[in-house]
Amino acid sequence: MAKKYSSPSSTPKRGELLKEQSSSMPLTRSNFILMAAAGAAIVIGFLLMLGSSTTVDNFDESIFSVRRTVVGPTIAFLGFIFMGFAIMYSPRKKSSEK
Secondary structure, eight states: OOOOOSSGGGOOOHHHHHHHHHHTOSSOHHHHHHHHHHHHHHHHHHHHHOOOOOOSSOOOGGGGOHIIIIIHHHHHHHHHHHHHHHHHOOOOOOOSOO
């Protein structure tokens, strides 16, 4: 929400108003990009856990494969951890003074 100014002499310039509005946004573009990458990792992890199932007539030994019991859950778990990081990530402001 923009500040309300009392006198016309203190009205902000267009760039100042836009700068103030963009700084009030809780999530930036980089947050959404990181969240998309984390979501993709979660989906990939769940896809790696997919496979055929064991039935009464046929026992499928692939339900105990490393891909389905270790790799898939690990990638999905890391995706969830990375999602938390992506939401909390705050990019550093570049200083104009050098």
